[in-house]
Amino acid sequence: xxxxxxxxxxxxxxxxxxxxxxxxxxxxxxxxxxxxxxxxxxxxxxxxxxxxxxxxxxxxxxxxxxxxxxxxxxxxxxxxxxxxxxxxxxxxxxxxxxxxxxxxxxxxxxxxxxxxxxxxxxxxxxxxxxxxxxxxxxxxxxxxxxxxxxxxxxxxxxxxxxxxxxxxxxxxxxxxxxxxxxxxxxxxxxxxxxxxxxxxxxxxxxxxxxxxxxxxxxxxxxxxxxxxxxxxxxxxxxxxxxxxxxxxxxxxxxxxxxxxxxxxxxxxxxxxxxxxxxxxxxxxxxxxxxxxxxxxxxxxxxxxxxxxxxxxxxxxxxxxxxxxxxxxxxxxxxxxxxxxxxxxxxxxxxxxxxxxxxxxxxxxxxxxxxxxxxxxxxxxxxxxxxxxxxxxxxxxxxxxxxxxxxxxxxxxxxxxxxxxxxxxxxxxxxxxxxxxxxxxxxxxxxxxxxxxxxxxxxxxxxxxxxxxxxxxxxxxxxxxxxxxxxxxxxxxxxxxxxxxxxxxxxxxxxxxxxxxxxxxxxxxxxxxxxxxxxxxxxxxxxxxxxxxxxxxxxxxxxxxxxxxxxxxxxxxxxxxxxxxxxxxxxxxxxxxxxxxxxxxxxxxxxxxxxxxxxxxxxxxxxxxxxxxxxxxxxxxxxxxxxxxxxxxxxxxxxxxxxxxxxxxxxxxxxxxxxxxxxxxxxxxxxxxxxxxxxxxxxxxxxxxxxxxxxxxxxxxxxxxxxxxxxxxxxxxxxxxxxxxxxxxxxxxxxxxxxxxxxxxxxxxxxxxxxxxxxxxxxxxxxxxxxxxxxxxxxxxxxxxxxxxxxxxxxxxxxxxxxxxxxxxxxxxxxxxxxxxxxxx
Numbered sequence: 089x090x091x092x093x094x095x096x097x098x099x100x101x102x103x104x105x106x107x108x109x110x111x112x113x114x115x116x117x118x119x120x121x122x123x124x125x126x127x128x129x130x131x132x133x134x135x136x137x138x139x140x141x142x143x144x145x146x147x148x149x150x151x152x153x154x155x156x157x158x159x160x161x162x163x164x165x166x167x168x169x170x171x172x173x174x175x176x177x178x179x180x181x182x183x184x185x186x187x188x189x190x191x192x193x194x195x196x197x198x199x200x201x202x203x204x205x206x207x208x209x210x211x212x213x214x215x216x217x218x219x220x221x222x223x224x225x226x227x228x229x230x231x232x233x234x235x236x237x238x239x240x241x242x243x244x245x246x247x248x249x250x251x252x253x254x255x256x257x258x259x260x261x262x263x264x265x266x267x268x269x270x271x272x273x274x275x276x277x278x279x280x281x282x283x284x285x286x287x288x289x290x291x292x293x294x295x296x297x298x299x300x301x302x303x304x305x306x307x308x309x310x311x312x313x314x315x316x317x318x319x320x321x322x323x324x325x326x327x328x329x330x331x332x333x334x335x336x337x338x339x340x341x342x343x344x345x346x347x348x349x350x351x352x353x354x355x356x357x358x359x360x361x362x363x364x365x366x367x368x369x370x371x372x373x374x375x376x377x378x379x380x381x382x383x384x385x386x387x388x389x390x391x392x393x394x395x396x397x398x399x400x401x402x403x404x405x406x407x408x409x410x411x412x413x414x415x416x417x418x419x420x421x422x423x424x425x426x427x428x429x430x431x432x433x434x435x436x437x438x439x440x441x442x443x444x445x446x447x448x449x450x451x452x453x454x455x456x457x458x459x460x461x462x463x464x465x466x467x468x469x470x471x472x473x474x475x476x477x478x479x480x481x482x483x484x485x486x487x488x489x490x491x492x493x494x495x496x497x498x499x500x501x502x503x504x505x506x507x508x509x510x511x512x513x514x515x516x517x518x519x520x521x522x523x524x525x526x527x528x529x530x531x532x533x534x535x536x537x538x539x540x541x542x543x544x545x546x547x548x549x550x551x552x553x554x555x556x557x558x559x560x561x562x563x564x565x566x567x568x569x570x571x572x573x574x575x576x577x578x579x580x581x582x583x584x585x586x587x588x589x590x591x592x593x594x595x596x597x598x599x600x601x602x603x604x605x606x607x608x609x610x611x612x613x614x615x616x617x618x619x620x621x622x623x624x625x626x627x628x629x630x631x632x633x634x635x636x637x638x639x640x641x642x643x644x645x646x647x648x649x650x651x652x653x654x655x656x657x658x659x660x661x662x663x664x665x666x667x668x669x670x671x672x673x674x675x676x677x678x679x680x681x682x683x684x685x686x687x688x689x690x691x692x693x694x695x696x697x698x699x700x701x702x703x704x705x706x707x708x709x710x711x712x713x714x715x716x717x718x719x720x721x722x723x724x725x726x727x728x729x730x731x732x733x734x735x736x737x738x739x740x741x742x743x744x745x746x747x748x749x750x751x752x753x754x755x756x757x758x759x760x761x762x763x764x765x766x767x768x769x770x771x772x773x774x775x776x777x778x779x780x781x782x783x784x785x786x787x788x789x790x791x792x793x794x795x796x797x798x799x800x801x802x803x804x805x806x807x808x809x810x811x812x813x814x815x816x817x818x819x820x821x822x823x824x825x826x827x828x829x830x831x832x833x834x835x836x837x838x839x840x841x842x843x844x845x846x847x848x849x850x851x852x853x854x855x856x857x858x859x860x861x862x863x864x865x866x867x868x869x870x871x872x873x874x875x876x877x878x879x880x881x882x883x884x885x886x887x888x889x890x891x892x893x894x895x896x897x898x899x900x901x902x903x904x905x906x907x908x909x910x911x912x913x914x915x916x917x918x919x920x921x922x923x924x925x926x927x928x
Contacts, residue, residue, distance in 0.1 A: 123298055123834070123837045125291055125294065125295070125841055125845050125846070126291075126294065128283060128284075128287055128848070130280040130283065130850065130851055130854070131276040131279055131280055132273070132276040132277050132280050132851070132854050132855075132858060134644070134850065134853075134854050134857070136857075136861065136862045136866050138866060138870065141258060141262055141874075144255065144258070144259075144874050145870045145873075145874060147877075148870070148873045148874050148877045149592075151877065152589055152592055152593065152873070154188075155188040155189065155192055155589065156185075156186075156188045156189060156589060156593050157188070158184070158185050158187075158188075160593075160594070160597070160598045160603050160604075161181065161182075161185045161594075162603065162606075162607050163181070164181055164182065164185070165594075165607050166607060166610055166613055169607075169608075169613055169614065186590075189585075189586060189589050189590065192585065193582055193585065193586055196578050196579075196581060196582035196585070196880075197582060199574075199575070199578045199883075199884075199887075200575045200578045200579050200582065201575075203571065203574050203575045203578070203887075204571070204575050206571075207571030207572070210571070211571075231899070234895075234899075235543075235896065235899040238892050238895045238896040238899070239536060239539070239540060239896055241888075241892045242532060242536060242563075242889060242892040242893055242896055243536055245885050245888055245889045245892065246529055246532045246533060246536070246889060248881065248882075248885050249525065249528075249529050249532075249881075249882040249885045249886065249889060250529055250882075251878075251881070251882075252525075252877075252878040252879060252880070252881035252882030252883075252885070253522055253525045253526055253529065253878065253879075253882050254878070255874055255875070255877060255878025255879075255881070256518065256521065256522040256525070256875055256878040256879045256882070257522050258874070258878075259518075259871045259872070259874035259875035259878060260515060260518035260519060260522060260871075260875055261515075262871045262874075263511070263514075263515070263518075263867070263868065263871035263872065263875070264511060264512075264515045266866070266867035266868075266871065267507065267508060267511045267867065267868075268508070269867070270504065270507070270508075270863060270867065271501075271504055273858055273862065273863065274497070274500050274504070274858075277851070277854065277855045277858050278493060278496075278497045280851035280854065280855070281493050281851050281852070281855060282490070282493065283851070284847060284848075284849070284851045284852070285489060285490055285493075287847070288649075288846060288847040291841070291845075291846045291847070292846065295838055295841055295842075295846075298834065298837075299469075299470055299834065300470070302830050302831060302834045303466050303467075303470055305830055306466055306827050306830050306831070307463060307466070309823075309826065309827060310459045310462060310463060310827065311459075313451065313452055313455050313459055313823070314448045314449060314451065314452035315448060316823055316826075317448075317451050317455065317819055317820065317823040318447055318448025318449065318450070318451035318452060319448050320819040320822065320823065321447055321448075321451060321812075321815055321816055321819045322444075322445070322447045322448055324815045324818070324819060325444070325447070325807070325808065325812065325815060328803070328804050328807045329444050329690065329804045329807070329808065330444075331800065331804075332690060332797075332800040332801045332803070332804035332805075333437060333440050333441055333444070333690060333691075333804075335796075335797045335800055335801070336437045336440070336690075336691055336695070336797060336801060337434065337437045339793070339794065339797050340434045340437055341434075346783070347426065349779060349782065349783045350421055350783065352779055353715075353776060353779050353780055353783060356772060356775065356776045356779070357715075357776065359772065360769070360772055360773060360776065363765065363768070363769045363772065364410055364723070364769065366765060367723060367724070367761070367765045367766065367769060368407075370761045370765060371406045371407065371724070371761065374406060374754055374757055374758055374761065375403050375406045375407075377750075377754055377757075378399065378403055378406075378751075378754050379400070379403065381747060381750040381751060381754065382396050382399060382400050384745075384746065384747040384750075386742070386743070386745060386747045387747070392742055392743070392747070395738050395741060395742060398738065399735065399738060399751070402731070402734075404725075405724075405725050405726035405731055406724070406725075406726070406728075406731070406758075407724070407725050410723060410773075421710060436691055436694065436695035437691065437695070440689065440690040440691050443688045443689060443690070444688060444690065447688070462827065466831075469831070518875060521577060521580060521879060522879070524569075524573050524577070525573075525577065525879065525882050525883070525886075527569065528566050528569050528570050528573070528886065528889075529566075531562045531563070531565050531566030531569065532562070532563065532566045532889060532893060534559070534562040535559045535560065535561075535562035535563035535566060535893065535896075535897070535900070536559070536563075536896075537559065538555050538556065538558045538559030538562060538900075539556055539559025539560055539562075539563070539896065539897075539899070539900035540559070541555060541559075542554070542555025542556035542557075542558070542559060542900075543556045543559075543899070543900060556900045556901075557900065557901050559900045560896075560897040560898070560899075560900030560901030561897075561901065563893040563894070563896055563897040563900065564893070564894065564897045564901075566889075566890070566893055567890040567893045567894050567897075570886045570889065570890045571890065574883055574886045574887070577879060577882075577883040578880070578883050580876070580879065581876045581879055581880040581883060584872055584873075584875065584876040585873075585876045585880065587872075588869055588872045588873040588876060589873070591864070591865075591869050592865070592869055592873060595860070595864070595865070596860075596861070596864070596865035596869055599860050599861060599865070600861060600865075602637050602640070602641075605635075605636040605637040605640055606637055608621070608636045609621075609622075609635040609636050609637055615630070617630070618630035619631055620632060620633060620634055620635065622634045622635060622636055622639065623654075623657075626653055627657055629657065632654060632657050634653065634654050638652075639652055639653065640853055640856070642849070643849040643850055643852050643853035644850065644853045645850075646848045646849075646850035647844055647845075647848060647849070648841075648842070648843060648844045648845050648846050648847055648848050648849070649846070649847040649848075649849050650842055650843045650844075650846065650847070651843045651844050652849055688808050688812075689805075690801060690804055690805050690808070691801055696798065696801075700794065700798075715776075715780045716777060716780055716781065722770075723766050723769045723770055723773070724766060728758050728759070728761060728762035728766060729759060729762055731758060732755040732756070732758040732759045732762070733755075735751055735754065735755040735758070736751070736752055736755040738751070739751035739752050739755065
């Protein structure tokens with residue numbers, strides 16, 4: 089209990105020194121990046137596992153729960169702490185609680201008192217040839233059966249004794265091994281406590297240093313106001329403005345493309361007219377030549393006349409099928425387009441693009457002073473934070489507690505060798521106890537071995553062999569030694585049982601289930617004027633609900649000292665880290681931000697007039713159908729190749745002569761005309777046809793297209809005029825909230841870090857666990873309880889063992905006399921043959 093209270097005072101000292109830090113205001117900010125305190129690694133494990141021997145400890149715990157099933161006596165402990173306990177009136181409660189331990193202790197004391205008396209009387213009785221002291225064994229029919237029963241019973245009991253001895257050896261060695269680990273356990277706990285105390289200032293410095301990171305992030309955003317704020321405004325306006333400018337740009341390209349298309353079509357039409365005239369001339373020449381050839385006298389003869397007439401009739405197919413000259417020229421529309429192109433609409437559109445894209449630069453130029461003011465405000469906040477960090481005297485305030493830790497460590501180091509020396513004596517004593525019991529068991533095992541192996545069922549009691557007799561002597565020696573040492577062993581068992589059982593039930597178990605801390609949290613218990621003792625010690629305000637159990641639980645969860653000890657009742661970090669106040673200072677600067685963007689002109693009047701002129705240029709009024717109809721015709725009325733082939737076939741049917749040869753020459757000329765004039769003319773007509781078709785599609789609805797473009801332009805310009813101010817306000821607020829958000833998140837992180845993470849007190853709970861649960865309960869009490877459990881079990885079993893050993897020795901030892909039977913006429917008559925008297 090004193091050790092527990094000592095560590096509780098250690099916790100109170102830490103509370104008191106932590107509280108004395110005064111104002112722990114850390115006004116820093118988080119940035120977009122996550123902020124985390126560096127993880128602190130501690131050496132001491134927060135849990136202890138006994139290993140394989142833990143199963144034996146659980147057996148002892150079960151036995152203690154059977155012996156002592158009563159609940160923890162909270163009322164008795166409260167009265168003792170309040171100094172209101174009166175043994176004369178409260179002894180019944182103590183007896184009720186300790187009844188199991190008392191009964192076991194009384195039985196042990198009776199064993200201690202009676203065993204020496206019984207041994208003394210037993211020895212005197214045997215000296216008087218009583219109690220089996222006479223070296224004579226009477227013959228019984230069930231003698232072999234009794235011998236076997238006694239041997240088996242002694243063997244089983246010896247095994248149980250051996251198990252108890254093993255428990256004793258294991259517990260004795262485990263206790264010594266754990267005591268040797270005490271120095272390492274203490275050193276690791278002290279190092280962890282020093283890490284805690286030394287880490288607190290470092291953690292605060294780390295938090296303060298993070299303000300620079302946050303400020304740099306904010307400065308970076310402030311320096312990038314052009315892309316962040318200006319770009320945001322630009323992106324908000326872009327969906328409405330850019331499509332209108334793109335339409336105008338497309339219209340400017342359409343004007344140029346229209347001019348190029350008109351020029352191309354007009355020039356091609358001129359070429360077509362020339363080509364068509366040339367084709368007409370060539371066909372006329374061929375037609376005239378054929379007519380001259382058909383005037384040949386051979387055409388008058390009846391067989392040839394029919395062929396000539398057919399050829400003469402088909403000459404009408406050699407005429408031109410098109411009339412290109414009727415197609416009007418496109419010079420007038422081209423002249424109008426050239427006049428429209430005198431105004432560079434593309435340049436005007438680029439000026440609109442430039443005017444709109446200059447918004448970020450305009451924002452940057454107009455916010456230079458505001459950005460400078462915001463930076464000054466952030467620097468002033470940083471100066472305040474640095475001054476707060478300099479005012480925290482954490483190292484000086486924690487030096488006293490560090491001194492207390494040093495003193496405690498010095499005390500432990502000074503007395504630990506004494507503990508280890510005393511433990512070596514204890515270990516030697518435990519070893520002697522276990523060896524004494526081992527000696528008795530060895531006598532029993534040797535007696536059973538020699539007696540069983542040397543026993544001859546055919547030998548009479550007076551003629552038993554040396555080995556069997558030696559076995560009986562071993563059994564009697566074991567019984568004698570048992571009488572000599574059992575009361576000493578039981579004395580040790582009783583003392584260790586009373587101490588170990590009560591420490592386990594009154595300290596270890598209530599500490600593990602925290603009932604002990606709950607008792608200490610009883611109002612007005614430790615100080616009759618204080619409702620809550622811990623809050624009275626820390627704050628001198630006993631009405632604050634601060635309990636040992638809550639502090640211990642929070643420390644086990646590695647929570648910070650601030651939240652664990654509820655230091656907000658002494659120093660409210662929320663008031664000193666006023667997030668709204670600091671954020672408001674920055675917000676005020678952004679509220680003064682004025683951005684004026686009202687001189688953006690997407691397209692001037694010249695550009696608008698240029699578009700209107702294009703819509704009235706008459707391009708859409710051109711009668712494209714007459715062009716398409718003429719160009720869709722074939723250049724000749726008949727297919728010249730077919731005509732030439734037919735002419736050549738007819739010529740082949742004529743007799744040889746000048747007429748036949750002339751017709752063939754004309755057929756070849758027609759093929760040449762088709763190849764050199766008709767085919768290129770067809771290709772040109774097809775190309776012009778497609779060009780006019782595309783031109784017709786582009787010019788279709790030209791007025792409506794221009795009207796829609798101007799309507800879109802007017803809508804975009806109106807949007808800029810009416811909505812740009814609201815967009816600027818919205819984006820400015822978003823931009824300002826981003827900057828303020830850095831510091832709000834930073835200050836929130838500072839608050840959470842101070843209240844929940846800085847000076848996480850897990851090492852304090854671990855040190856308390858190490859002292860009570862690990863060192864006292866696990867290192868000392870558990871092995872000690874296992875020791876008395878094993879030795880006590882072995883000692884109790886010595887009583888039946890010595891009874892069976894004495895009984896069994898009679899069957900192994902060589903007797904001085906025996907019963908002799910002689911056959912008489914009327915039956916068997918036995919008599920006692922006596923040689924000498926010997927008692928053991």
